[in-house]
Amino acid sequence: MVTLPLNAGIGLRAPHHDPIMERRPAVGWLEAHAENYLGAGPARRTLERLRADYPISLHSVGLSFGSAEGLDIGHLDRIAELVAAIEPAAVSDHLSWSVCEGVYLADLLPLPLSEETLAAVAANVLRAQDRLGRPLLIENPSAYVAFRHSPIPEPEFLAELARQTECGILLDINNLYVSARNLGFDPEAALNAYPEAIIGEIHLAGHAIKQIGEIELRIDDHGSPVQDPVWGLFERALKRIGPRPTLIEWDSALPSLEVLVGQAELAELRLAHVAKEAAA
Amino acid sequence: MSALLDLQRRFRAALLGEEEQCLADLIRDDVPGPIERLQIYRNNTLLLLTEALRSNFSATSRIVDERFFAYAAASFIPAHPPRQPRLAEYGAEFPQFLADFEPAATLPWLADLARLEWSMLECQESADEPSLGPADLEGLRLDALPGMRLARHPACRLMASAWPVDAIRAFALAGGKEQPPVIEGNPVWLIIRRVGEEVALRRCPEGDFALLDSLFSGLSLGEALETSIVSPAPVLAAALRDGLIGMLSKT
Numbered sequence: 009m010v011t012l013p014l015n016a017g018i019g020l021r022a023p024h025h026d027p028i029m030e031r032r033p034a035v036g037w038l039e040a041h042a043e044n045y046l047g048a049g050p051a052r053r054t055l056e057r058l059r060a061d062y063p064i065s066l067h068s069v070g071l072s073f074g075s076a077e078g079l080d081i082g083h084l085d086r087i088a089e090l091v092a093a094i095e096p097a098a099v100s101d102h103l104s105w106s107v108c109e110g111v112y113l114a115d116l117l118p119l120p121l122s123e124e125t126l127a128a129v130a131a132n133v134l135r136a137q138d139r140l141g142r143p144l145l146i147e148n149p150s151a152y153v154a155f156r157h158s159p160i161p162e163p164e165f166l167a168e169l170a171r172q173t174e175c176g177i178l179l180d181i182n183n184l185y186v187s188a189r190n191l192g193f194d195p196e197a198a199l200n201a202y203p204e205a206i207i208g209e210i211h212l213a214g215h216a217i218k219q220i221g222e223i224e225l226r227i228d229d230h231g232s233p234v235q236d237p238v239w240g241l242f243e244r245a246l247k248r249i250g251p252r253p254t255l256i257e258w259d260s261a262l263p264s265l266e267v268l269v270g271q272a273e274l275a276e277l278r279l280a281h282v283a284k285e286a287a288a
Numbered sequence: 289m290s291a292l293l294d295l296q297r298r299f300r301a302a303l304l305g306e307e308e309q310c311l312a313d314l315i316r317d318d319v320p321g322p323i324e325r326l327q328i329y330r331n332n333t334l335l336l337l338t339e340a341l342r343s344n345f346s347a348t349s350r351i352v353d354e355r356f357f358a359y360a361a362a363s364f365i366p367a368h369p370p371r372q373p374r375l376a377e378y379g380a381e382f383p384q385f386l387a388d389f390e391p392a393a394t395l396p397w398l399a400d401l402a403r404l405e406w407s408m409l410e411c412q413e414s415a416d417e418p419s420l421g422p423a424d425l426e427g428l429r430l431d432a433l434p435g436m437r438l439a440r441h442p443a444c445r446l447m448a449s450a451w452p453v454d455a456i457r458a459f460a461l462a463g464g465k466e467q468p469p470v471i472e473g474n475p476v477w478l479i480i481r482r483v484g485e486e487v488a489l490r491r492c493p494e495g496d497f498a499l500l501d502s503l504f505s506g507l508s509l510g511e512a513l514e515t516s517i518v519s520p521a522p523v524l525a526a527a528l529r530d531g532l533i534g535m536l537s538k539t
Contacts (some may be wrong), residue, residue: 043374047413050485070373076293083373108300112370114336115329117299120314124292152325154316157291191319223321228330 011097012037012063012209012253014283018268019067019257025054027265032061035272037097038270039065039255045094046086052191055094064181065099065209066090070112073132073146074105074119088139098209098253100145100178103129103166120155121165126172133173145208146170147178150186150215150228162187163201176208179252181241182234186215186226199241204249212242212275213257224233231260242275246282254279302326303333304366317389326417328459337365340375341382344409348402349387351460351468352395358433360389372441376413380406397451407445410488411482414442420532438503439534443482446501448498450475481530490530496523498530 015036020028022044045055045066047167058064068087071079072074091099104116119125129146137144145171148162160168179202188195214232218225234242234256246252256271295314302308308326315322324531342349349357364385370378383406386392387399419441428436440446447453454476456468477497479490492500495518502512513520527533 044376046374047376047378048415049413053485072373074292076290076296080372086374105296106373108296110371111300112373113300113303113333114340114370114373114375115303115332117296117329120292120295122291128292152328154319154323155295155314156316157314190325196300220321220324223324225321225325225328230431 012058012065014251014253016067016254016256016272016279017047017063018272019255019259020055020058021259021262022051023262024265024268025051028058029054031265033265033269035062035269036276037063037065037253038156039067039257042066042068042087042090042099043070046090059094059096065098065253066094066096068099068101068228069116070106071101071136072105072107072112073101073129073136074103074117074125074196075107075132076105076128077107077109078128079132079135080107080110084136084139091140091142098145099140099142100209102147102149103162103169116149118149118151118153118155120158121160122157123160126160126165127169129280130169130172131170133175137173137175143173143175144177145178146258147211148183148187149181150180150183150190150226152190152225154191161198161201167201167203167206170203170206177202177206178209178211179207179245180211180213181245182213182215182238182257183228184212185235185238185241186228189224189226195237195241196244199245201247207249207252210242210245210252210254211257212238212254212271213259229260230257233267234274239274239278243278243282246278247285250286251279251283262282299329303330304369322353322501324533334362334365336375337361337370339379340370340378341365344376344379345382345402345405347460348398350463351401351456351465352392352398353465356391360386360392363389363390376409382406395466396454396469397449398451400449400451400453401456404447404449404457404480404489407447407480408487411445411480411487413441414482417442418535420528420535421531422528424536425528434508435515436509436536437506438509439503439537440522441481441532441534444532445480446497446504447478447480448494448497448501449478452476454491455480457489479530479532481532483531493518496526499523500527 010089013036017037018035020038020040045052062282102116106113212234213230216229218227256273290365302311341361368381383399383402392398425532451471452474459468499516
């Protein structure tokens with residue numbers, strides 16, 4: 009399903025194109041947002057060059073698997089064309105929606121986790137996998153609101169989605185922590201509820217803390233180093249499930265390439281530690 | 289209607305301007321601050337789409353006050369939300385929106401600056417296709433010339449403006465604000481062409497521009513020459529040299 013190495017990778021962002029081309033940092037792999045490389049412009053040509061030197065993961069943010077209206081087939085076709093050209097080691101998107109009646113809302117919006125939603129997401133994932141000719145990884149998003157009617161816990165929902173569609177799960181540990189803090193559930197228990205076999209990739213990122221009146225909210229802005237509680241969850245996850253390809257994501261207030269690679273090295277140390285323990 | 293579609297319609301309405309209250313009965317209120325939480329999504333959508341416009345129209349956004357641009361974007365976005373999940377292609381209607389945007393009336397060249405940036409973006413994102421060169425015309429019969437139709441290369445655009453938008457763009461990118469130098473009575477005719485990774489701008493005389501414009505609008509060579517006021521040979525030679533013309537179709 010996933011042929012990414014069991015190492016740490018970094019998110020590929022446009023301001024880092026030139027430094028990465030020049031310095032070729034020693035990271036295990038690169039993950040690119042598919043929607044940023046659909047045109048024929050310079051970004052696409054950079055990705056085509058980098059794929060010779062790094063395993064590439066294509067991470068889509070716009071397939072909108074949670075859309076009640078079904079998939080935008082034109083968009084799926086463009087993603088399919090990119091996948092055929094890049095031959096990535098993994099392709100992923102989110103358990104969320106961003107398109108409603110043809111309008112793209114530019115965010116990973118929350119879904120009520122119900123039987124109706126499961127049927128809609130499963131149908132969309134199956135259709136995409138059929139078009140792309142490969143299984144996908146589906147990521148747990150960060151959440152700020154809880155719906156009244158959302159009876160299925162997220163780990164259970166994703167496990168059932170994986171069972172029905174044979175997709176894998178991209179476990180974003182920062183998102184899990186952010187959602188747990190925002191909605192008041194136990195992140196450890198949620199983490200332990202994911203069946204280990206379906207987890208094909210891990211995401212880590214930083215988040216912000218925002219005080220709104222009496223309420224403290226965690227904002228998933230990918231704009232700072234990974235926080236200690238998230239590293240802690242990552243270590244315990246690795247102990248339970250073993251090493252997985254692990255990505256450091258950074259989007260807002262993008263730091264120098266060195267800082268980003270430094271975060272990947274911190275993940276790599278933990279991956280190496282757990283691999284060594286497994287071998288002992 | 290499905291409950292999921294109903295929820296998504298209401299969510300969309302709340303993100304693009306309606307009161308978050310329209311979602312209140314769907315959100316758990318035992319978790320404190322339901323409306324404040326919805327506003328995070330709303331702010332995020334507005335912020336990301338504003339950033340996309342700033343990135344696609346960088347000179348236009350930099351030449352005006354930051355708050356003015358944010359205000360223009362916040363007025364534009366609900367009326368013209370993106371229709372596809374690729375933000376590098378968001379904002380096709382933004383130049384026309386600025387032309388009609390009353391608060392921008394004191395900057396009459398602003399819409400044309402945005403139009404120039406959009407044309408450059410289109411060139412940037414177009415495919416690397418071969419262009420028509422002199423060698424492709426060898427062996428052409430002279431009597432076939434008047435009926436020939438020449439198409440614009442996908443990485444080429446033409447743009448005429450009553451203001452020197454190329455100079456205004458350079459002024460904006462150098463950090464200039466709102467008062468670009470010498471703009472009255474200084475119209476320009478521009479050829480925009482991506483060469484390698486760079487999109488280049490070149491001014492050309494009005495007559496040359498008019499000839500190219502009629503050719504690229506679909507007139508045959510013979511028809512275009514009937515109204516042309518310039519000698520066609522140097523214009524066409526330069527167009528072939530600069531790769532402005534796409535390959536001939538076989539029809």
